[in-house]
Amino acid sequence: MATVMEFTSPAAEFPLGSVFETLPGVTVELERLIPHETLIIPYFWVRGAEAEDIEAAFAAHAGVRDIRLIDSVEDEYLLRAAWDREYVGILNALAEARLVVLTGVGTRDGWRFEVRGEGRDDIGEFREYCQQNHIQIEITAVHALLPIQDEGYQLTDTQREALVAAYERGYFNSPREASLEDVAGDLGITQQSLSSRLRRGHRRLIAATIVQE
Known part of the structure; x- marks a missing residue:
């Protein structure tokens, strides 16, 4: 049975959180995550800053190979990034465990995620990856769909x-x-x-x- 897990994480633990270092007032919402062999491609919305500042802030991250503005709605911007899969972090942990991101919202105060796995084995694989790579997460709920x-x-x-x-x-x-x-x-x-x-x-x-x- 499909299982949903909710967890929190410090802002710096998630690679997209690097934006808070230069733009502390923004909010980032992960839209979807597409894993490839060598890359992880997240699509995400950003609120609270201008598009060019957002792109520059993400482009400075060591794990980013490419960053593009896809769409905008009023003061919200949808961006697509190509992230190096060798970069250890929650992005890679989610991809390795094949978890589907239902919600992922971050501010400089931290991240809140809701993810779905096909079963508890996927959830367990994610937790094990985080433990082995010293990625800080706090699980707040686990339940079935x-x-x-x-x-x-x-x-x-x-x-x-x-x-x-x-x-x-x-x-x-x-x-x-x-x-x-x-x-x-x-x-x-x-x-x-x-x-x-x-x-x-x-x-x-x-x-x-x-x-x-």
Whole structure:
């Protein structure tokens, strides 16, 4: 059974966290991770700085082979990096264990991740890699994916919680009866974390109910 793990890590432990050294006010959200034989390619959103400053900050990192701006939405920028797979860190640990990143949000205060493995063996492989390479992580939760009403489309507990809370508060109503800030406050999480959970939850529901593969 697929297993989800939530964990935190210091800002400097995750390679993308190098941006906080020169741009301490930014927020980084990992969108997806694509592993290759010699490279790991993360796509990530950055908020709180100008695009050229963000690119320069990441380009200075020893593990980065390439950094490109892919898209922008208002003051948020989507970037694609080519990271050297030989660089030891959480990026490589996630790739080696074949974990899917559901959410990954970082600030200068640290990172919060939610990842999925096909079973507890994948989660165990990730933990072992981190221990062997002295990568600091703190696991805060481990749980199984649960189907909603036996329909076959699966959400993590946190995604389901976010969707239900937003629905009950009237966030999806037109006009809206609650803001993202209101719902995030109810759940005790940041607006960025809530936005990520809603987006990924929507993606799962659409893939399971609308898209025919």
